Amino acid sequence: MDVTAQPHPDLDGDRATPDPEVDDLLVGAVDLHTHPSPSPFPRRISIMDAARDAAGAGFRAIACKSHHDSTQPMILALQSAGLADIDIEVLGGIALNRTVGGINPYAVELTLRTGGRIVWFPTLSSVAHSNHTHSADSTFSNAAVKLRPNEPQTIFDENGKIREVVRDVLAVIAGEDAILNCGHLGAEEIDALLPAAREAGVRRIVVSHPMFVIGATPERTADWVRQGAKIEQCIAVARKLDPAEFAAYIDAVGAENTIISSDFGQKKNPLPVTGFRRMARTLLDAGRSHDDVRRMIGGNAAELIGPRPAGVGTP
Numbered sequence: 001m002d003v004t005a006q007p008h009p010d011l012d013g014d015r016a017t018p019d020p021e022v023d024d025l026l027v028g029a030v031d032l033h034t035h036p037s038p039s040p041f042p043r044r045i046s047i048m049d050a051a052r053d054a055a056g057a058g059f060r061a062i063a064c065k066s067h068h069d070s071t072q073p074m075i076l077a078l079q080s081a082g083l084a085d086i087d088i089e090v091l092g093g094i095a096l097n098r099t100v101g102g103i104n105p106y107a108v109e110l111t112l113r114t115g116g117r118i119v120w121f122p123t124l125s126s127v128a129h130s131n132h133t134h135s136a137d138s139t140f141s142n143a144a145v146k147l148r149p150n151e152p153q154t155i156f157d158e159n160g161k162i163r164e165v166v167r168d169v170l171a172v173i174a175g176e177d178a179i180l181n182c183g184h185l186g187a188e189e190i191d192a193l194l195p196a197a198r199e200a201g202v203r204r205i206v207v208s209h210p211m212f213v214i215g216a217t218p219e220r221t222a223d224w225v226r227q228g229a230k231i232e233q234c235i236a237v238a239r240k241l242d243p244a245e246f247a248a249y250i251d252a253v254g255a256e257n258t259i260i261s262s263d264f265g266q267k268k269n270p271l272p273v274t275g276f277r278r279m280a281r282t283l284l285d286a287g288r289s290h291d292d293v294r295r296m297i298g299g300n301a302a303e304l305i306g307p308r309p310a311g312v313g314t315p
Contacts, residue, residue, distance in 0.1 A: 012274040023277075029054075030298045031261050033232065036064055040145035048081070068095075118178065119173050127153070170197050179305070181205075194224060198227060207231055259301045
């Protein structure tokens, strides 16, 4: 695949512009939402290139997400090809779409017990995503690989109760002390999932881009934070919002409960590090303090993933 982490003049032109204030803040940053290749979708970067670019900016860690596969086997296979020599922690995980068997505790167990750290509940195959796109496609029109349509999934059974297989997945996540990301579930499903997750013993919970697909107001995200969730604001979405709307989401939960991630890696988008530089500058220019910006782009996510494993990213 034609992927590269080299800045593109049209997409990343400002990477060459010095901004020492922002570059200092990026040291220790964590991006919990990158989309590298391989993927049925066109991607700009491979896992290796994403790791190199982030490490070059001083990032502490990145997480690699695929809508179609577990990324953990890819990360493990790359360790002996040089990934282990890059000074950064690279996290893998699994999104519970139809291509991995849906809400599948067997696939979750395999991913987490081989070192994966994140479980995303259904994304492309969620009911909310299908309603948002008015499509059940497993890919988009620009995909290089065509797949059969999704059958949208819900966490509810025919009686409106949490499905037993969902509780099974939550138990596995809790047992491995992994991160539960609510994926593209709609707000009503997240309202039900969070109490079930807490009851199962899940300690690390993230809700991504609440204004995109999810359909949650700032006030609703504040309620989720009171139940133990962190709110992930994705640069790919936030850059398109009215600044006042984006600020309202941060203010509703506080900088201490906000995680900034890129959600980048797509062929026509900036590189993840470019997105972080721009967002850090935007937040500073909007009057956010250095401490709050550092917390949102790295500190909160670093606490969520826990201490860096011994020997990881130490060439």
